[in-house]
Amino acid sequence: MERNGQMGLIGENFESGLLGRLREDEYESRSGSDNFDGGSGDDLDAGDDQPRSKKKKYHRHTPQQIQELENFYKECPHPDEKQRSDLSKKLGLEIKQVKFWFQNRRTQMKTQMERHENMILRQDNDKLRAENSLMKDAMANPICSNCGGPAIPGQISMEEHQIRIENARLKEELARVCNLSNKFLGRPLSALAPMSMHTQNSGLEFGMGRNGVVGPNNFNMSLPMGFDMGDGVMGTPPPYPGSRTPMGMMGSDAQQERSMLHELAFAAMDELIKMSQPDSALWIKGSDGTKEVLNHDEYARIGSPFNDPKPTGFVTEASRETGQLFISSAALVEIMHEADRWSEMFPCMIARAQTLDVISNGMDGSRNGSIQVMQAEIQLPSPLVPVRQYTFLRYCKQHAEGVWVVVDVSIDINRNSANGNPFMGCKRLPSGCILQDMPNGCCNITWVDHSQYDESVVHQNFRPLVNSGTAFGAHRWIATLERQCESLAILMSAVPTEDATAISPAGKKSTLKLAQRMSDYFLSGICPSSACKWDVLHMGNMGDHDMKIMSRKHMDGPGECIVLSASTSVWMPVSRQRVFDFLIETRMRGEWDALSNSGTTQEMVHIAKGQALGNSVSILRVSNADGNGNEANMLYLQDSWTDSTGSMIVYSPVSLQSLNMVMGGGDSSFVALLPSGFSILPDGHSNSNNIGGGSSDGSGNFGGDNDNSGCLLSVGVQMLLKNLQAGKMTKETVDTVNTLIAGTIQKVKDALGVA
The missing domain is CATH 3.30.530.20 (START domain)
Incomplete structure (x- = not known):
């Protein structure tokens, strides 16, 4: 493999925006790095009268020139004639080349903003589709407003009717008690699952608060009983390898539970996209001047539905990293949906992974819109740092042609690490990756990792490493993925030899x-x-x-x-x-x-x-x-x-x-x-x-x-x-x-x- 040549090509075509660079046929200048020698817009128009057999001559900017132009663009997107003249002298370019570079760059940014707005509209459309589906299901199964029973035409006894009305009244009274307990005890009680007050490990706790779920529409309601996570919840790991444990709907509120899972996935996707935007105020340079750290003040200002108070003893870890991979985005998305292949793609990092349930298989036979519940154990090669165990919701969405987003968010918190549980107590806030295909067959990746974990179980010597995000953060995810993709590329590109002593x-x-x-x-x-x-x-x-x-x-x-x-x-x-x-x-x-x-x-x-x-x-x-x-x-x-x-x-x-x-x-x-x-x-x-x-x-x-x-x-x-x-x-x-x-x-x- 000609690694230096490939990486040079990646560097020249790399675009750090969320939706990445546009297709080559949309621009005559590729990402501002290609221009016609000495040509201008007027010259090109006038050139229509010239013979068409004459080939266009391209000029490829050097990485240093592109970097200087990008730095100047951040300060002044519309340079005047004097500024363009100074830049041309400094960079050894013609004034027309500088002018065209800035024109193309502004066009790129405008188109990217339009695509981002379209992406938000598509996501809103998906939400409306989900709500419409729920409304259709509700209309197909109407419920009596007085007693809560099925509104089926026919004769029922007066005694049964009175019992249903009494049952509805008791539910309303229980709901009022739950609201009072929320005010005086500081924690909500499930109005739909009174057994959860007596059974500690029943139900499903979303990693967004104590027991409640806060969605993007600012509603707050506790999840009713119905998800039987079985093995692996609250610090009890399931047998390995073991068979898949389905999440059974035990209650009568399956539709509501599915709606809440969809709302959780949409909210997590919204937050991941916000945190992945380049030049976002959510990220600032760390003390070393190279790594990005989360701006907690800005994160609190945006009003994230996931920004709940941390459990006692927990600390926050957040990191963001970008890279280039020798793999297509669709292939990597497919790998991330199969637990075994996902583990193999991150050797020495994922100790174990399994799929607990599939909420949605996606649309049109693809992974677009798929939602599944998974469990994974992430390790650091040291006996002094416990393994992190996550149970999380994974949501995958294709936002444009060749642009995929995969987000993970915890749906339970392991609180038993201090009572003999070998795993580190942790909570995964919206984290994941944005993948964008490149013309050369590779893809750009932006990885965001945002977690909370129990610092007390980490040895003192390893706390700076874990707190920096290098141990479990975005930098390690991408470095491991890049190394594995490179290894697979070398293995696949091996040329057979006739040497009898060589290994086959x-x-x-x-x-x-x-x-x-x-x-x-x-x-x-x-x-x-x-x-x-x-x-x-x-x-x-x-x-x-x-x-x-x-x-x-x-x-x-x-x-x-x-x-x-x-x-x-x-x-x-x-x-x-x-x-x-x-x-x-x-x-x-x-x-x-x-x-x-x-x-x-x-x-x-x-x-x-x-x-x-x-x-x-x-x-x-x-x-x-x-x-x-x-x-x-x-x-x-x-x-x-x-x-x-x-x-x-x-x-x-x-x-x-x-x-x-x-x-x-x-x-x-x-x-x-x-x-x-x-x-x-x-x-x-x-x-x-x-x-x-x-x-x-x-x-x-x-x-x-x-x-x-x-x-x-x-x-x-x-x-x-x-x-x-x-x-x-x-x-x-x-x-x-x-x-x-x-x-x-x-x-x-x-x-x-x-x-």
Whole structure:
């Protein structure tokens, strides 16, 4: 792939507006970057008398010229003749070229505003359609205004009629009691679900208030009982993988519930579009001058229906990021509607996802207008940060040709994290992405992430990282998506070779699949989710580090075995680029790998997953001598990646027979894995968030940082314990694992010159 050429093309065609750039045939100058050499509007009109065989000559502005013109446009969209003359001299352009650039830019902005207004009108039309559908349903099933029963012609007994009237009167009285309780107790009670006062976990709580739903029309009504979320509500995770649990309508107010879900989806979509607008007053530059942070005063001023008081102990996290992807918007939308494919698209980030219910399948056989309820567990590769579990409503809408918007919003709040629940208490405010196709087959993406979470469960060392939005925010979503799209593009563009020693495409695919399963196993051992059951061992004081020790049963042959997982995270006063370069350097492996016994390491197979150095899957051979002087070989499968949000290195010993089978294209699901590895994350300070292209100097010297940046290093080890008495492990075994991890960290520090 010609990455530099592709990214240059993306940069020249990129438009940061919500609806993006217009079609090429609507403009003779593309996004202000193409102009005719020395041509003007009058010249072009006069040119009608000239022979048509003469080709038009285009002039392509440089990125620097475009940037200067854009900066000036923000200050003055209508420059006078003197200003245009100064710009032409400064940028080396003709005055006519500057004039035409500003004309085209103003035309673009006007058309974008018109499209935005049309988009709002379409959304209002969708609301009216939904209300019309509800009215039709109500007309098809009329209800008596006196008793609330069905208005069906026919004879009913006087006694039944009196009972219905009394029932209606009691409902009105209950409604008045609920209004009084709302005034004096400060919380609403459901007038349609009195059982919710006695059953704590009944009903569905929208993540917009305590128990109420506030829609875009400023109505406030609590949701009646009827949604049986079953598994996963209020901190009780459903079995995994398990079958899909439908949201059954238990009450007689199904139409009202569906209407409220639609209102929630429309309100969330409105807010996401507002927060994604470029140059919006809702976003301001952070202290580092690069990242955008939410302007909470402006957010409060717009009167968002989601701006309710935070639960006690919760803090707000908001971020916005843009990027370009090697995928079409329709393909990505399709992926986001299938839980398994969505998880695969965000490896190392989504621990588990499933669809709980489908409210609407969309219109005309497409995903346009689809609404579904999903649950996901989002992880950060560290044992000191709990997994975030969301149950949310996902609404997808196509606003124009090639322009899609996908929004998520929580519909329940996990409040039991402090009472033994392993998940982080969190609430997802309207978040999601805006996708816009580009002429070159790629798409622009704007991602907004807005959440509230319980900060008390996050370790002190990780709070700056989580608060900055790098851990779970928009920047990480886009960085992960860009890395995965690049990896898939490289895999699909692989050209078959006649070299008999080269790995086949089928073998490459099987090896990559095995490497991803290895990384998933590794992550499950350092940040456990409901996808893999671990028993946490409480062993008391484990030394200077906050060590997490877990175990799970593993059947291997006739006897019962236990897989032991141990992990910890420490702060390192060096950049994560230096740590990553040191750990992936094959020549330096003997400095920290206890199993290599200071032997030599050789890379036998290398499968690239990206353009960045270190984004690859490798098969390593470690040669060392045993006590008798005999040469012994050990084979490792290693998966490593790095981007602007973090780095990871995972490896596992694998038998030669298994590797030969996998590289031949065989099934990799039966290969036994015991992964160990490292994750390297920024520490949340601005000078450590970006990873550069530095590496060792070729002599094995990894010292000498030019700044005071630091990183957070997590180490995880899994091992199989056999022949245990009564299936239990001793404290000596745990101490051995603790010593192994502590020794590995110390060896890394010594090699990097850290005291």
